[in-house]
Amino acid sequence: MAKILIIAEHDGSTLNPSAAKSVACAADISDAEIDVLVLAADGESVASQAAEIAGVSRVLVANNAANEPALAVVHAPQVVAAASGYSHVFGPSTTWGKDLMPRVAALLSVNQISDIMAVLGSHEFRRPIYAGNAIVTVTAPAESVVVATVRTASYKSAGGGNSAAVESLELDVELPTHTRFVELQSGSSDRPDLQTAARVVSGGRALGSAEDFEIIYKLADKLGAGVGASRAAVDAGYVPNEMQVGQTGKIIAPELYVAIGISGAIQHLTGIKDAGTIVAINKDSEAPIFEVADIGLVADLFDAVPELEAKL
Amino acid sequence: MKTILVGIKRAVDYNVRVRVKSDGTGVETDGVKMSINPFDEIALEEALRLKEAGRTEEVVVISVGPSEAQQQLRTGLAMGADRAILIESDDAPQPLTLARAFLKLVEKENAGLVLLGKQSIDSDNNQTGQMLAALWGRPQATSASGIEVDGDTARVTREVDAGLEVVDIDLPGVITADLRLNTPRYVKLPDIMKAKKKPLETMSLADLGVEAGGDIVSSAFAPPEERSKGVIVEDVAGLVGALKEKGLL
Numbered sequence: 001m002a003k004i005l006i007i008a009e010h011d012g013s014t015l016n017p018s019a020a021k022s023v024a025c026a027a028d029i030s031d032a033e034i035d036v037l038v039l040a041a042d043g044e045s046v047a048s049q050a051a052e053i054a055g056v057s058r059v060l061v062a063n064n065a066a067n068e069p070a071l072a073v074v075h076a077p078q079v080v081a082a083a084s085g086y087s088h089v090f091g092p093s094t095t096w097g098k099d100l101m102p103r104v105a106a107l108l109s110v111n112q113i114s115d116i117m118a119v120l121g122s123h124e125f126r127r128p129i130y131a132g133n134a135i136v137t138v139t140a141p142a143e144s145v146v147v148a149t150v151r152t153a154s155y156k157s158a159g160g161g162n163s164a165a166v167e168s169l170e171l172d173v174e175l176p177t178h179t180r181f182v183e184l185q186s187g188s189s190d191r192p193d194l195q196t197a198a199r200v201v202s203g204g205r206a207l208g209s210a211e212d213f214e215i216i217y218k219l220a221d222k223l224g225a226g227v228g229a230s231r232a233a234v235d236a237g238y239v240p241n242e243m244q245v246g247q248t249g250k251i252i253a254p255e256l257y258v259a260i261g262i263s264g265a266i267q268h269l270t271g272i273k274d275a276g277t278i279v280a281i282n283k284d285s286e287a288p289i290f291e292v293a294d295i296g297l298v299a300d301l302f303d304a305v306p307e308l309e310a311k312l
Numbered sequence: 313m314k315t316i317l318v319g320i321k322r323a324v325d326y327n328v329r330v331r332v333k334s335d336g337t338g339v340e341t342d343g344v345k346m347s348i349n350p351f352d353e354i355a356l357e358e359a360l361r362l363k364e365a366g367r368t369e370e371v372v373v374i375s376v377g378p379s380e381a382q383q384q385l386r387t388g389l390a391m392g393a394d395r396a397i398l399i400e401s402d403d404a405p406q407p408l409t410l411a412r413a414f415l416k417l418v419e420k421e422n423a424g425l426v427l428l429g430k431q432s433i434d435s436d437n438n439q440t441g442q443m444l445a446a447l448w449g450r451p452q453a454t455s456a457s458g459i460e461v462d463g464d465t466a467r468v469t470r471e472v473d474a475g476l477e478v479v480d481i482d483l484p485g486v487i488t489a490d491l492r493l494n495t496p497r498y499v500k501l502p503d504i505m506k507a508k509k510k511p512l513e514t515m516s517l518a519d520l521g522v523e524a525g526g527d528i529v530s531s532a533f534a535p536p537e538e539r540s541k542g543v544i545v546e547d548v549a550g551l552v553g554a555l556k557e558k559g560l561l
Contacts, residue, residue: 071479072442073451095472098438099454102407106443111408111528114437128536129436130330134339137532144526178482179451182467186475195473231491241457241492242475248491250473256560266329273539277558279551294542295554307548312561
C-alpha cells in the first residue's frame with residue numbers, strides 16, 4: 001500500500017487550489033492512503049479546508065510561528081520529520097513547491113521527480129522535459145521514498161464534501177534563522193487568479209506599452225477572465241512578472257485561453273497546451289500561435305479587440 | 313568574499329527545436345548545437361558583476377559532464393571567470409549527485425556564494441541549487457531577479473507566483489538565477505584567446521569521493537500530444553460565432 005503525504009501550500013488563511021490537484025494525482029496511485037500536511041502559524045482554518053478534499057484520510061497540522069511567511073529552509077526539516085513512515089511525499093509544482101521539495105528530497109537522500117503529469121504505477125510516472133518538447137517515462141528506485149512535485153495543470157481538482165480527521169502534530173525540529181523574509185511585492189487584483197481562472201486573456205509584445213495593455217484588461221473584465229502575458233510583454237515592463245504565462249512563468253489550463261498579439265514561442269506554448277480552447281488574434285498569419293490555436297483571427301489587435309469587447 | 317562558484321551545464325542550445333528519436337530512446341543530440349544552459353549563463357553574469365563591484369576576489373566556473381563540457385567552461389572563462397573546474401562524467405549525473413559533487417568543491421574552495429541557474433533547459437528539474445543548500449545546511453534563494461550583497465548577507469528578490477518576494481540570507485549560501493536577473497554580456501574575440509590561457513582543472517567524481525546512485529531511471533521518450541488543427545475565422549463576428557458554437561459564450 002502507498003502512504004502518501006501531500007504538503008499543502010497556503011497563505012495563512014486560504015488553502016492553495018494546488019493542494020486538491022496534488023491529491024488528485026496521488027489518488028491515481030492504486031491503494032493509496034493520502035494525508036495532507038499543513039505547516040502554519042495557526043493552521044486550523046487551512047486544515048479544515050484540506051479536510052474537505054475527497055480522498056484525504058487525515059490532515060496533520062503543525063503550528064509554529066516560524067512557519068509564516070513560508071520559507072523553504074524552515075519548512076523542509078519539518079516535512080522530513082513528518083514524512084517518516086510515508087512511501088511518497090508530494091508537493092505542487094508552484095514556485096513554493098519547487099523551492100521546498102528538492103530541499104526535502106536532498107535531506108531524505110533521494111532525487112526528486114519534478115512535474116508529474118501522469119501516474120503509471122506507484123514508482124513510475126510521466127513528466128515533461130525540454131520545455132515540454134518531449135515526455136519521458138521515469139521510474140524511482142523501489143526501495144526509497146518517492147519525493148515529487150505535481151504539474152498542477154495536468155490535473156483537475158479532487159472533489160469536496162469530505163470531512164477527514166484533523167490531527168495536530170508536534171514536530172521537534174531545530175529551525176534555521178539564516179534566512180529572513182523581508183517583504184512580498186504583489187499587485188493586488190480583483191480579477192480571477194491566473195492559475196485557477198476558467199478563462200484567461202493574455203497580451204504580448206504587440207501591445208506596445210503598459211497603457212495600451214489596458215485593452216487586454218477591458219476584454220478580460222468583459223469575459224470574467226484572469227489576465228496573463230507573454231515573457232516579451234513582462235520583459236518590456238508592460239505588466240509585472242507574476243502575470244507571465246509559459247515555461248518559466250505559470251503553466252495554466254483554463255477552459256478558454258485568448259492570446260492577443262502573442263507570436264507563440266515554444267516557451268509560451270508550453271504554458272498553455274492544456275487549455276481547453278485556444279483563441280489567437282495576431283496580425284502575422286505565419287505566427288506559430290496559429291499552429292496550436294483552435295480559433296484563429298488574423299487581424300490588427302487594436303481593431304479586433306475593442307470590436308470583440310463591444311460584441312460581448 | 314574570496315570565491316564565488318558558478319555551476320554551468322552543457323545543454324542543447326536554446327534555439328534548437330528538440331526532437332525525440334523515432335525509436336523513443338532519447339532526444340536527438342547528434343550534430344545539435346550545445347551551449348551553456350541559459351539560466352547558468354545569467355548566474356555567471358551576476359557573479360562577474362559582483363566581482364566588478366568588488367564583492368568577491370574571484371569567480372570559478374564548475375561543471376559536471378563529458379569532456380566536451382570544456383567548451384562551455386572555456387566560454388565561461390571568456391566571459392570573465394578566473395578559472396574552471398570540470399568534474400568529468402560520461403553519464404548525465406542527476407541533481408543529487410551534482411549537489412554532492414558541488415558540495416565537495418564548496419568545501420575545497422571555501423566558497424562564500426554559489427550561483428546556479430534555477431533549472432537547466434534540458435531536464436527541467438529545478439533541483440540542484442536547493443539540494444546543494446540542503447546538504448550544505450545553508451540558505452537558498454531560488455529564482456532570483458535581484459541580488460545585493462552587503463558584507464556577510466545578501467538581499468535577494470525572488471520571482472514567485474504571487475509577485476516578488478524579498479529575503480535576506482546569511483552567507484555563505486546558494487542563489488539560483490531567473491531570467492530577469494540580468495542580460496549576459498557578449499564574448500569578444502580577444503577574450504576567447506585570453507581564456508585559452510586560463511586554468512581549467514579536471515577531476516572525476518571518484519577523486520572527490522562522490523558516488524552516483526539512487527538514480528531515477530528514464531525509459532521511454534515520446535513527443536508531446538499534438539493539438540488538433542483549428543479554424544481561421546474571417547472577422548470578429550466569425551470569432552464570436554465560433555466561440556458560441558463551442559458553448560464558450
